[in-house]
Amino acid sequence: MTRGVSSSGQDPVQDAPQVGPPRQTAAGLPAVGHALRMAREEMGVKRTALTLLRVNQKDGFDCPGCAWPEGEKRHTAEFCENGAKAVAEEATRARVTPEFFAGHPVAALAERSGYWLGKQGRLTHPMYLAEGATHYTPVSWEQAFTIIAEELDALATPDEAVFYTSGRTSNEAAFLYQLLAREFGTNNLPDCSNMCHESSGAALTETIGVGKGSVLLEDLAGADLIIVAGQNPGTNHPRMLSALEQAKHGGTKIITINPLPEAGMTRFKNPQKASGLLGSGTALTDLFLQIRLGGDQALFRLLNRLIIETDGAVDADFVAAHTDGYDAFAHAARATVWDATLTATGLPRDRIEQALRMVLASRRTVVCWAMGLTQHPHAVATIREVVNFLLLRGNIGRPGAGVCPVRGHSNVQGDRTMGITEQPAPAFLDALGREFGFQPPRAPGLDTVEAIRALRDGRAKVFLALGGNFVSATPDTAVTEDAMRRAALTVHVSTKLNRSHCVTGARALILPTLGRTERDVRGGGEQFVTVEDSMGMVHASRGRLEPASGELLPEPAIIAHLARRVLGQRSTTPWEEFADDYSRVRERIARVIPGFEDFNTRISKPGGFTLPHAPRDERRFPTATGKARFTAAPVTWPQLPQGRLLLQTLRSHDQYNTTIYGLDDRYRGITGGRRVVLVHPDDAHALGLPDGSYADLTSQWHDGSERTAPGFRVVHYPTARGCAAAYYPETNVLVPLDHTAHGSNTPASKSLVIRLTPTTR
Numbered sequence: 001m002t003r004g005v006s007s008s009g010q011d012p013v014q015d016a017p018q019v020g021p022p023r024q025t026a027a028g029l030p031a032v033g034h035a036l037r038m039a040r041e042e043m044g045v046k047r048t049a050l051t052l053l054r055v056n057q058k059d060g061f062d063c064p065g066c067a068w069p070e071g072e073k074r075h076t077a078e079f080c081e082n083g084a085k086a087v088a089e090e091a092t093r094a095r096v097t098p099e100f101f102a103g104h105p106v107a108a109l110a111e112r113s114g115y116w117l118g119k120q121g122r123l124t125h126p127m128y129l130a131e132g133a134t135h136y137t138p139v140s141w142e143q144a145f146t147i148i149a150e151e152l153d154a155l156a157t158p159d160e161a162v163f164y165t166s167g168r169t170s171n172e173a174a175f176l177y178q179l180l181a182r183e184f185g186t187n188n189l190p191d192c193s194n195m196c197h198e199s200s201g202a203a204l205t206e207t208i209g210v211g212k213g214s215v216l217l218e219d220l221a222g223a224d225l226i227i228v229a230g231q232n233p234g235t236n237h238p239r240m241l242s243a244l245e246q247a248k249h250g251g252t253k254i255i256t257i258n259p260l261p262e263a264g265m266t267r268f269k270n271p272q273k274a275s276g277l278l279g280s281g282t283a284l285t286d287l288f289l290q291i292r293l294g295g296d297q298a299l300f301r302l303l304n305r306l307i308i309e310t311d312g313a314v315d316a317d318f319v320a321a322h323t324d325g326y327d328a329f330a331h332a333a334r335a336t337v338w339d340a341t342l343t344a345t346g347l348p349r350d351r352i353e354q355a356l357r358m359v360l361a362s363r364r365t366v367v368c369w370a371m372g373l374t375q376h377p378h379a380v381a382t383i384r385e386v387v388n389f390l391l392l393r394g395n396i397g398r399p400g401a402g403v404c405p406v407r408g409h410s411n412v413q414g415d416r417t418m419g420i421t422e423q424p425a426p427a428f429l430d431a432l433g434r435e436f437g438f439q440p441p442r443a444p445g446l447d448t449v450e451a452i453r454a455l456r457d458g459r460a461k462v463f464l465a466l467g468g469n470f471v472s473a474t475p476d477t478a479v480t481e482d483a484m485r486r487a488a489l490t491v492h493v494s495t496k497l498n499r500s501h502c503v504t505g506a507r508a509l510i511l512p513t514l515g516r517t518e519r520d521v522r523g524g525g526e527q528f529v530t531v532e533d534s535m536g537m538v539h540a541s542r543g544r545l546e547p548a549s550g551e552l553l554p555e556p557a558i559i560a561h562l563a564r565r566v567l568g569q570r571s572t573t574p575w576e577e578f579a580d581d582y583s584r585v586r587e588r589i590a591r592v593i594p595g596f597e598d599f600n601t602r603i604s605k606p607g608g609f610t611l612p613h614a615p616r617d618e619r620r621f622p623t624a625t626g627k628a629r630f631t632a633a634p635v636t637w638p639q640l641p642q643g644r645l646l647l648q649t650l651r652s653h654d655q656y657n658t659t660i661y662g663l664d665d666r667y668r669g670i671t672g673g674r675r676v677v678l679v680h681p682d683d684a685h686a687l688g689l690p691d692g693s694y695a696d697l698t699s700q701w702h703d704g705s706e707r708t709a710p711g712f713r714v715v716h717y718p719t720a721r722g723c724a725a726a727y728y729p730e731t732n733v734l735v736p737l738d739h740t741a742h743g744s745n746t747p748a749s750k751s752l753v754i755r756l757t758p759t760t761r
């Protein structure tokens with residue numbers, strides 16, 4: 001049975017990858033050059049200067065690139081190459097106008113690549129695709145809101161509507177959006193986090209009682225040892241490298257755990273420093289553990305056994321005072337054997353012993369991670385094992401130590417804090433209902449994967465998205481696109497054209513909005529919004545550029561107007577006030593969400609404020625038992641049949657999730673194309689695949705179904721044995737919808753058993 005053979009939305013002609021050797025170093029002068037060239041091309045010289053100088057400044061806007069915090073001492077240009085690309089992508093002068101839509105039928109747009117769609121520029125007008133129509137046509141905001149209200153009214157129950165959010169959404173917009181969904185009557189608030197750090201949230205909430213990281217920037221500098229597992233900061237969090245470099249100069253040791261030797265973690269040239277532009281850079285990693293995909297839980301469990309068996313290595317006072325579950329965990333850990341761990345990890349024994357020595361020599365340890373740990377079937381268990389590892393030596397709740405899940409989207413953490421979740425806590429709903437005088441729905445809503453199932457099965461009929469690119473970011477592209485086409489109405493609040501605008505329900509709307517870089521003037525004067533970074537710091541973000549078009553509305557205003565139209569007079573919420581003055585929204589946030597007391601005053605302080613975090617601040621663990629919890633999940637790792645490879649789907653250096661900036665992956669030595677599959681030379685030889693040959697990738701699923709992504713250039717690459725890597729979103733077609741992490745339902749997009757079939761180009 002074949003589920004998906006899809007190359008939909010690709011321009012194969014454009015995709016002609018050239019391959020050279022991977023780079024050892026990240027950033028430095030080439031990075032600055034690339035960033036400026038791309039920025040000038042998209043924005044011109046003046047806008048480049050106006051925007052790039054304002055990124056992450058205390059009176060500027062929050063970089064839409066990633067969620068890494070800014071720190072107290074900011075450089076004049078606290079930006080990185082990829083932050084600059086993110087800004088250029090938004091501040092481009094290219095425009096997608098009503099004339100553009102008149103010249104391009106939706107069916108033709110659906111044939112275009114995501115790269116091409118994004119390059120067309122900023123959306124300028126609200127656009128409507130009527131049932132059966134071939135083209136989007138302009139529509140007034142009033143008409144657009146009326147169409148949405150009509151469709152929502154026609155639903156049998158509010159639970160037939162889905163309110164998706166992507167993590168660029170500001171706190172103010174997110175708060176209003178969840179309020180709209182809940183006043184309407186549903187908790188169907190899936191978000192990109194479901195595909196991202198949900199596994200971290202699930203594991204941390206259960207074990208330390210707070211689903212967020214417990215370290216601040218100064219903790220990195222104060223650590224003896226930082227472990228970076230399953231993360232590629234050189235591309236995805238470049239400013240993190242500056243923090244690692246600073247720590248390194250203070251004597252911190254760094255262990256990197258990754259199947260790929262990623263540039264930046266090996267050597268880093270700091271573009272914020274003159275010496276870093278030209279010099280040879282800092283070697284960040286002291287010990288590189290080139291692990292097999294999915295081997296991390298086994299590795300940490302063995303390290304935990306070895307710690308337990310070392311006299312005096314366990315922080316017995318901490319364990320006794322602050323944790324429970326130690327005995328059961330220690331019992332399970334003692335049963336761990338070397339052989340199985342060596343198989344699971346593919347690591348030589350002496351490397352693990354070396355890691356152990358570094359762990360034991362460290363009094364203060366931080367573990368950082370990202371998608372390499374969260375997107376596996378056993379992701380939650382893996383992250384719980386990381387928590388066990390830190391708890392054993394008392395490494396949570398003191399300076400220089402802790403858990404550091406490095407978030408993706410710039411405000412994905414803030415959106416959760418604001419209540420964007422399908423599983424709201426009862427206390428949050430109580431507070432929300434009290435503040436706005438209504439009965440919030442109590443039944444859990446749909447997450448991302450469940451929302452796709454509901455659309456597929458006809459249980460959900462209206463899909464709204466506040467940002468993002470749902471059909472490209474989600475798994476099982478063919479299944480998801482069919483599901484989307486079954487909707488009665490799909491609505492996207494967006495800055496740029498993307499594939500989700502082309503694969504639509506019976507009717508569709510595109511609602512164009514302001515980006516971070518743009519000035520937001522409302523009835524109540526010039527507005528700013530707020531965001532929360534990966535370390536729980538909340539600060540203001542103000543754009544300066546003239547909006548891309550006079551027709552754009554900011555997200556909070558779109559939501560507020562829509563809410564009034566949908567809810568009518570049954571809502572006593574003062575939506576009109578919220579649309580005009582965001583400080584009114586912040587007043588309400590302050591009353592509903594703990595940690596935001598006196599929000600408007602505290603946010604006016606340059607740099608903002610840090611949210612409380614009980615484990616970090618007071619070693620208080622708000623779990624079910626009031627203690628930090630050791631947990632002893634069975635250790636698992638992916639099983640690989642003979643002749644198969646384990647595929648991870650990851651980001652190139654020239655993309656922001658589904659937004660493709662360019663066709664190069666400079667640090668990995670790939671240029672001019674994205675349909676590449678990185679394979680260890682020995683594995684490739686065994687499979688009869690010379691470097692430069694072409695192969696189709698086929699994944700197999702338990703139910704016998706197969707999914708194929710055709711035509712990938714084989715690149716011999718020094719990844720771990722048995723493992724392969726290819727870019728997302730081209731490979732999302734390979735990820736079965738039901739292949740998700742236990743306990744978080746996150747698509748296991750770093751853990752696909754595939755076979756490679758040689759093909760001609």
Ligand SMILES: Nc1nc2c(c(=O)[nH]1)N[C@H]1C(S)=C(S)[C@@H](COP(=O)(O)OP(=O)(O)OC[C@H]3O[C@@H](n4cnc5c(=O)[nH]c(N)nc54)[C@H](O)[C@@H]3O)O[C@H]1N2
Nearest residue numbers: 082230231232236257293294370371372408650651656657
């Ligand atoms: N420029 C840029 N910046 C971004 C983004 C972007 O697309 N472009 N996306 C943003 C978002 S939303 C996110 S979530 C983050 C993502 O940031 P990352 O998590 O760094 O992104 P990925 O490209 O998915 O890289 C996963 C890394 O984990 C490694 N890995 C994969 N599987 C395993 C495993 O089983 N074990 C171990 N130890 N390592 C593994 C891979 O080799 C790779 O280095 O970046 C954010 N920042």
Ligand SMILES: Nc1nc2c(c(=O)[nH]1)N[C@H]1C(S)=C(S)[C@@H](COP(=O)(O)OP(=O)(O)OC[C@H]3O[C@@H](n4cnc5c(=O)[nH]c(N)nc54)[C@H](O)[C@@H]3O)O[C@H]1N2
Nearest residue numbers: 166192196467468469473493494496498649657658728749
């Ligand atoms: N196979 C595979 N799949 C993955 C992943 C993976 O590693 N492998 N990673 C997953 C992860 S970590 C994530 S976070 C998701 C990302 O999923 P999403 O967040 O849904 O996707 P993005 O590509 O970030 O969304 C890009 C779109 O957002 C819109 N946009 C940009 N800025 C703004 C703004 O300011 N306001 C509004 N309203 N819209 C804006 C633009 O129209 C742009 O086209 O993908 C997931 N999917």
Ligand SMILES: [Mo]
Nearest residue numbers: 196197408409
């Ligand atoms: Mo993400």
